[in-house]
Amino acid sequence: KAGVTQTPRYLIKTRGQQVTLSCSPISGHRSVSWYQQTPGQGLQFLFEYFSETQRNKGNFPGRFSGRQFSNSRSEMNVSTLELGDSALYLCASSSGAKNIQYFGAGTRLSVL
């Protein structure tokens, strides 16, 4: 079974631009969560989608948004990029009662 796939792996953007990250979950997983990971803050939860609906949301500004498609693939968008948005963005998919999250390799975003 293929794991969680995130694209692209690396991105370099400048302040004020916007960016879209993509995540393909493990086949059969309907829940997709997004996290931001930085050395200073660790893993911080952004939002979770389940069956195309946002089920949970973390404490991030509205510049961060996401969506999920009918095939469970998910995208995350960040508008008006700031230097502080530089981070590793991780996607995780899960399924079932145990709800174990399986992570992708992440997208490394650098904002210059």
Add this chain to the structure above:
Amino acid sequence: EDQVTQSPEALRLQEGESSSLNCSYTVSGLRGLFWYRQDPGKGPEFLFTLYSAGEEKEKERLKATLTKKESFLHITAPKPEDSATYLCAVRASGGSYIPTFGRGTSLIVHP
């Protein structure tokens, strides 16, 4: 509010020198405690889930244990390839399914 504290922040061991990593948690009803391993530049890799006090899980040189307030990840006779950051996360009963992560312990094993 759910809280997870991991200690130490960093740990250096010699190959073969056994040790333990700690994960202390405060949660209103534990639904599961998760251990992950993360290598630099990669996503966390799932290791174990523990659900109730007294439970233990083992995988190769790693053994995870759980009490009502903390979990330990014991590393027996570590090898350099065990070097990684180890993350602990808890999920509370009720509410969202989203786990709360600790900041991790960075482990370096010297040959």
